[in-house]
Amino acid sequence: MQSPLAPTTALGTSAVCADPEVPWGRHAPNGCPALRGLRRRLRAARRLLSRNDQRRHAAALTRVLGREPAFRCARRIAAFWPANGELDPRPLLAAAARRGTASTFLPVLRPGRQRRLWFVRYAPGDALTTNRFGIPEPRHGRQGRPPAWALDLILVPLVGFDMDCNRLGMGGGYYDRTLAFLRQRRHWLRPRLIGIAHECQRVTRLVPRPWDVPLDAVATESRIYRRTR
Numbered sequence: 001m002q003s004p005l006a007p008t009t010a011l012g013t014s015a016v017c018a019d020p021e022v023p024w025g026r027h028a029p030n031g032c033p034a035l036r037g038l039r040r041r042l043r044a045a046r047r048l049l050s051r052n053d054q055r056r057h058a059a060a061l062t063r064v065l066g067r068e069p070a071f072r073c074a075r076r077i078a079a080f081w082p083a084n085g086e087l088d089p090r091p092l093l094a095a096a097a098r099r100g101t102a103s104t105f106l107p108v109l110r111p112g113r114q115r116r117l118w119f120v121r122y123a124p125g126d127a128l129t130t131n132r133f134g135i136p137e138p139r140h141g142r143q144g145r146p147p148a149w150a151l152d153l154i155l156v157p158l159v160g161f162d163m164d165c166n167r168l169g170m171g172g173g174y175y176d177r178t179l180a181f182l183r184q185r186r187h188w189l190r191p192r193l194i195g196i197a198h199e200c201q202r203v204t205r206l207v208p209r210p211w212d213v214p215l216d217a218v219a220t221e222s223r224i225y226r227r228t229r
């Protein structure tokens, strides 16, 4: 029997982020109240961080991930425009752009109902428009839109994570659908997938669901968690 969240001992999580005991068997349907509640609490927790905390965390993330070979060697890096208290990866993107050897990309919702993403070229200062969730995204044409497999590194937004790098997202399935091709492969070198989150988004345990594409690592303001299995 699997449950999406193991019963919690609140190991290492702050009280505001502690996950609840969840009684389902197998994996949880997205609409289930406990999963909705967990997403709501984790989103509220990151929104409670002050501007100063946000700035400190973004600077710390830039230091933590900035020395990581997966970041330093990447030539095509996708990140995201932060929303709802997400940890801001833009200073990191700016550092990559300054390096002169990397091009940077942001996710854009593909038109239609398929709930997939494009990664569109974006350099600091480029024009943006707002998508249907109110998140800024680059204007796009056919150019500057490489397939996801041609990226070296994707910094993935998330709502919650655990020490094994399991990810709970916004519930749209956008990243899992876009990156589903990776599940056909046993090992892959690129794109590397690194989740980005504040420490307060860590929960004791998330049980992955069949469609989840595993992250290689999660980077926070204080450390990098690496997938070991």
Ligand SMILES: Nc1nc2c(c(=O)[nH]1)N(C=O)[C@@H](CNc1ccc(C(=O)N[C@@H](CCC(=O)O)C(=O)O)cc1)CN2
Residues within 6 Å of the ligand: 080, 081, 082, 083, 086, 107, 108, 109, 117, 133, 135, 157, 158, 169, 170, 171, 172, 173, 174, 175
């Ligand atoms: N900054 C950032 N950009 C991102 C993501 C993200 O998580 N963070 N995404 C990650 O996939 C994609 C957008 N996915 C999203 C999925 C659901 C909702 C959302 O607000 N859902 C509402 C329900 C509203 C509705 O369905 O119309 C909700 O949860 O209340 C937002 C973004 C692409 N861009």
Ligand SMILES: Nc1ncnc2c1ncn2[C@@H]1O[C@H](COP(=O)(O)OP(=O)(O)OP(=O)(O)O)[C@@H](O)[C@H]1O
Residues within 6 Å of the ligand: 030, 168, 169, 170, 171, 172, 173, 174, 175, 176, 177, 180, 209, 211, 212
């Ligand atoms: N590869 C896929 N093919 C078809 N449906 C999928 C695929 N991946 C995910 N889904 C569906 O998308 C829905 C949302 O998935 P999930 O809750 O894992 O999203 P999420 O990772 O939290 O969202 P996001 O990537 O938008 O942050 C689920 O109902 C799931 O069945």
